[in-house]
Amino acid sequence: MGNAELLSVHVHPVKAFRGVSPRDVVVEPWGPAGDRRWALVDDGGKVVTQRQRPRLALAAAEPLPGGGVLLSAPGLAPLEVAVPEPAQTVVVEIFRDKVEGVLADARAHAWCSAFLGADVRLVHMVDPANRRPVDPVYALPGETVGFADGYPLLATTTASLDALNSLIAQGEHAAEGPLPMNRFRPNVVIGGTEPWAEDDWSRLTIGEVAFRAAKKCGRCVVTTTDQATAERGREPLHTLGRHRRIDGRLVFGQNLVPLTRGVIRVGDPVRILD
Numbered sequence: 001m002g003n004a005e006l007l008s009v010h011v012h013p014v015k016a017f018r019g020v021s022p023r024d025v026v027v028e029p030w031g032p033a034g035d036r037r038w039a040l041v042d043d044g045g046k047v048v049t050q051r052q053r054p055r056l057a058l059a060a061a062e063p064l065p066g067g068g069v070l071l072s073a074p075g076l077a078p079l080e081v082a083v084p085e086p087a088q089t090v091v092v093e094i095f096r097d098k099v100e101g102v103l104a105d106a107r108a109h110a111w112c113s114a115f116l117g118a119d120v121r122l123v124h125m126v127d128p129a130n131r132r133p134v135d136p137v138y139a140l141p142g143e144t145v146g147f148a149d150g151y152p153l154l155a156t157t158t159a160s161l162d163a164l165n166s167l168i169a170q171g172e173h174a175a176e177g178p179l180p181m182n183r184f185r186p187n188v189v190i191g192g193t194e195p196w197a198e199d200d201w202s203r204l205t206i207g208e209v210a211f212r213a214a215k216k217c218g219r220c221v222v223t224t225t226d227q228a229t230a231e232r233g234r235e236p237l238h239t240l241g242r243h244r245r246i247d248g249r250l251v252f253g254q255n256l257v258p259l260t261r262g263v264i265r266v267g268d269p270v271r272i273l274d
Contacts, residue, residue, distance in 0.1 A: 004192035004270040014061035015039040015147045016049040024265040030128035031152035039147040040120045047094040050222045057230045099132045138215045151255035156186040163195035176235040198254040207268030210259040218249030
């Protein structure tokens with residue numbers, strides 16, 4: 001692990017949309033600054049993701065100064081959305097959690113609904129510091145998260161992706177491989193490790209920022225969605241089911257929780273503490 005380094009950083013301002021890959025990012029206690037602070041909800045307030053709507057892979061969101069976002073998608077003019085005033089709130093249901101979100105303006109709802117062909121609304125999480133706790137089974141007291149699936153950051157490694165693609169190439173759906181890393185929608189991609197080394201991490205540093213490894217990441221149908229076309233296949237879940245079933249979950253990647261604040265940069269050394 002002496003040569004491990006941060007190869008790329010990924011921030012998704014709107015959950016389930018395509019994001020951006022900056023050279024550096026500020027790490028806050030609840031994750032990379034601006035990551036998954038926005039989400040779409042249906043009429044019942046439930047968060048809408050690529051699980052239900054793979055077409056969301058074709059929409060993009062870029063961060064704007066002040067926390068707003070620039071939305072773009074095929075067939076629609078780009079739309080700038082400012083952070084809304086906390087005047088109109090809604091209860092947002094994300095998995096088993098219910099948190100308060102602030103509704104964006106009507107133009108944003110109309111834009112997102114037109115893109116999906118379904119009635120959805122865009123919501124913003126004002127203050128992740130006290131809105132949504134990390135799963136208490138794996139959390140330390142006071143740890144929180146935005147609209148990410150469950151943890152502040154997801155880390156993946158290129159060595160593990162190479163190993164997985166080798167397994168896919170030997171399997172029944174070899175034509176679907178090799179898969180790119182964006183299938184797994186990580187926040188940080190690390191190079192210079194052994195395959196599956198992340199399974200055993202407990203604490204690590206990326207540059208100046210310390211993290212703890214909270215839980216191996218169980219994967220869902222989103223990983224079968226081509227992020228360029230929104231089409232679905234069988235991989236990687238078929239191969240993960242044969243080779244990477246751990247504690248009943250199909251595992252790829254490691255969920256991280258920041259222990260300190262700071263900036264991480266592409267090229268930063270990664271050190272495994274234990």
